Amino acid sequence: MKSCINKTAEIIKEYAKSDVAPIIMINILLSMVAVTRDIALASYLGTTLYADVFLLAFFLPDMVGMNLLSASIVASCVPLYSQIHARNKGLMGLCAAYTTAFLLLISLFVFGLFDIFRVNIIDVLGSGLSPEAKHLCLDFFAIFLPIIVFAPAAAAGNSLLQAHGRFVVSAFAPVLYNGVYLAGILAMVFLKMPAARGVYVVAYFIVIAVLSMSVLTWGGLFFKGKIKFPAVAVFRSFFDNRAAILEGMRQVLSAFVPYLLILLAAQSVLFSERYLASYLEVGAIAGLNYAYRLAQFPVWVFVAAVGMVILPSMSRSKGLGDTSEFRATFASAFWLVIIVSLPLSIILHVLRVPIVSILLQRGAFGHDSLAITSGILAGYSLAVAGLATEYICHRVCLAMGRMLLPLLTTSLAASTSIALNFFLVNRLGSAGLGYGLAVGATLDAAVLLLALKKRLGLSFKNGMSKVARVLGANLIVLVIALICAYAWNFWPQESGFLVRALYAVLVVLLAGIGYLSGLRYFKII
Numbered sequence: 001m002k003s004c005i006n007k008t009a010e011i012i013k014e015y016a017k018s019d020v021a022p023i024i025m026i027n028i029l030l031s032m033v034a035v036t037r038d039i040a041l042a043s044y045l046g047t048t049l050y051a052d053v054f055l056l057a058f059f060l061p062d063m064v065g066m067n068l069l070s071a072s073i074v075a076s077c078v079p080l081y082s083q084i085h086a087r088n089k090g091l092m093g094l095c096a097a098y099t100t101a102f103l104l105l106i107s108l109f110v111f112g113l114f115d116i117f118r119v120n121i122i123d124v125l126g127s128g129l130s131p132e133a134k135h136l137c138l139d140f141f142a143i144f145l146p147i148i149v150f151a152p153a154a155a156a157g158n159s160l161l162q163a164h165g166r167f168v169v170s171a172f173a174p175v176l177y178n179g180v181y182l183a184g185i186l187a188m189v190f191l192k193m194p195a196a197r198g199v200y201v202v203a204y205f206i207v208i209a210v211l212s213m214s215v216l217t218w219g220g221l222f223f224k225g226k227i228k229f230p231a232v233a234v235f236r237s238f239f240d241n242r243a244a245i246l247e248g249m250r251q252v253l254s255a256f257v258p259y260l261l262i263l264l265a266a267q268s269v270l271f272s273e274r275y276l277a278s279y280l281e282v283g284a285i286a287g288l289n290y291a292y293r294l295a296q297f298p299v300w301v302f303v304a305a306v307g308m309v310i311l312p313s314m315s316r317s318k319g320l321g322d323t324s325e326f327r328a329t330f331a332s333a334f335w336l337v338i339i340v341s342l343p344l345s346i347i348l349h350v351l352r353v354p355i356v357s358i359l360l361q362r363g364a365f366g367h368d369s370l371a372i373t374s375g376i377l378a379g380y381s382l383a384v385a386g387l388a389t390e391y392i393c394h395r396v397c398l399a400m401g402r403m404l405l406p407l408l409t410t411s412l413a414a415s416t417s418i419a420l421n422f423f424l425v426n427r428l429g430s431a432g433l434g435y436g437l438a439v440g441a442t443l444d445a446a447v448l449l450l451a452l453k454k455r456l457g458l459s460f461k462n463g464m465s466k467v468a469r470v471l472g473a474n475l476i477v478l479v480i481a482l483i484c485a486y487a488w489n490f491w492p493q494e495s496g497f498l499v500r501a502l503y504a505v506l507v508v509l510l511a512g513i514g515y516l517s518g519l520r521y522f523k524i525i
Contacts, residue, residue: 026171027305031297033175037182038293039359041202044185046364047283047290047372050199053133055289056126057140058206059274064114065147065210068263069107070155075398076255077103077159100156103256107152115145125271128278143203150210157217169220171305173213180209195364258403262394265407265414269440272418273433276425284430287372290360291434294373295348295380296387302340303388306333307395314399327456330396334389334449338470339524341388343477343515348381350481351507354488358500372430379434386441393448396456405451413444466524473518480514481507 045051077099114121122137129137154173161170184205188198270292277284310333317326348355356374361367390410397406417440424432452458484507491503519525 026168026175027302030171030175030178033178033182034297035359037178037185038290038297039362040182040185040189042290042360042365042369043363044189044202045195045199045286046366047286047369048195048364049133049282050136050195051286051364052278052282052284053126053129053137054140054199054203056129056274056278056285057122057137058144058203059270059289060114060121060125061141061144061147063267063270064110065107065149065151067267068260069103069110069148069152071263072256072260073103073152073155074159074162075259075394076253077156078162103152103156104149107149111145111148114148115142118142118145125275126278127275128280140200140203143200143207146207147210150207150214154210154213154217157214157221160221161217166220169217173216176216177209177213180212181206184209255398255401255403258407259394259398262403262407262410265410269414269417269421269437272421273437276421277430277433280425280430281372283369283372287369287430288376288433290356290373291376291380294355294359294377295384295434303337303391306337307391310392310395314396318399318401323456326399327458330392330452330456331458333392333395335466337388337392338385339519341385342470342474343511345381345384346474346477347481347507347511348384349378350478350485351488352377352381354485354500354503354507358497358504362497375431376433378431379436379438381434382438383434383441386438386443386445389445390441390448393445393452396452397448400455402455406448409444409447409451412447413440416440416443469522469524472522473515473524476514476518477511480510484510 045054118138118141122134122141126134126137158170158173161167181202184202187205188195188201191198193201273288274285277288310329314326314329317323317329352374353370356370356377360373361370394406397403417436420436420439421433424435426432484503488503492499516525
């Protein structure tokens with residue numbers, strides 16, 4: 001285990017070099033800004049009707065622009081650019097120019113489709129909403145639509161940054177996005193703008209925030225001199241390098257299309273959750289959003305950082321035919337993600353009520369909002385480890401150029417999740433949401449691990465022993481979390497935020513010390 005952790009540290013040092021420390025600081029800053037943004041949004045909107053329609057309208061442009069198109073662009077372009085960068089740096093700019101133009105045309109086409117069919121889209125997604133709520137949702141949807149173009153543009157620049165090993169600007173882009181988003185909320189709070197009016201201003205701030213990411217990433221590339229191709233030279237060079245450029249675009253599409261389908265299958269689970277939530281009590285959609293953010297954010301800051309480094313690393317290993325290096329990178333990333341995600345999942349599940357109360361319960365976010373959000377978080381929190389493992393396995397498949405396997409497993413997992421969502425919501429209401437995602441993500445991760453074990457020739461001989469030791473260390477976290485959850489019932493919560501924050505500090509210290517002691521006792525570190 002220790003060798004695996006050391007191996008990952010060596011990989012990060014090799015490819016990020018002097019940028020390692022700034023990336024860590026940027027990720028810490030990101031966590032602070034994003035959590036503050038969610039706190040401010042919950043306080044300003046709570047789980048009101050305006051919160052529901054605002055977040056429902058934002059869901060699809062965010063899902064398509066930020067999650068589907070952007071993630072597919074990064075996932076398909078980084079491996080190709082990394083391989084070209086290792087073999088022929090002069091060809092990289094040409095491939096990037098034509099590939100970026102082609103992918104942006106795709107995003108413009110999707111934008112046009114969504115604009116034409118926006119009424120039908122909202123009718124389906126928010127079928128349980130009242131006519132008034134649907135009308136409001138359409139207004140916000142029109143504001144958010146440009147995200148479908150701006151976000152892929154930022155992703156195209158991010159792909160080049162990561163392929164060149166320039167992780168700092170790439171890592172700072174989401175900080176800028178969350179910062180501008182937060183500024184819009186705080187401005188409305190400072191001006192004491194009623195939510196019915198201020199929520200529209202916040203919507204425009206979100207669009208500006210996404211555009212800012214695009215300006216930052218491409219500005220970083222031009223500033224560092226990474227992009228040097230006058231328009232005329234690009235067109236002339238196409239004919240001299242036509243075969244290589246077309247092959248590069250073919251490789252991008254061969255990864256882009258299946259990865260887009262994988263993400264579409266995964267996002268269909270979130271779509272079904274919001275569809276079901278539209279039929280539940282007012283505030284269910286907003287509570288769903290808050291719970292999802294809380295469950296995903298703590299681990300995704302870490303997992304995304306690991307994935308950012310290992311994808312170009314494994315792609316280079318694949319291009320050079322270094323199988324042993326490839327396997328070692330995957331193994332180190334997997335164990336690090338498991339060590340981090342399991343205790344977070346336990347803490348989020350057992351301490352969901354204190355966490356939601358301390359972070360979000362203020363302003364428009366009252367006791368009803370607390371009940372809805374913490375109820376949904378119960379299921380979402382159990383998905384953390386599965387989603388983290390799934391993410392790493394998908395990066396391995398991308399680097400290998402084998403996308404059929406994750407497409408099949410994700411489709412199976414999504415179908416399972418959606419079926420469970422419908423079953424549980426009919427029996428538990430909004431509290432039934434989230435468990436379907438947890439079961440599906442765990443199933444997907446398990447099948448992918450077994451398939452990659454066979455394909456990469458990995459040995460699980462010592463794997464079960466490591467799993468048992470990690471679970472032993474997490475048993476300590478579970479006991480501490482249960483004690484802290486019991487203590488919450490007697491904590492003087494009405495005394496104010498500082499007293500509740502003291503509780504959070506004590507939980508972090510106790511769980512952290514207990515977990516580190518467990519890791520050392522079981523000889524994991």
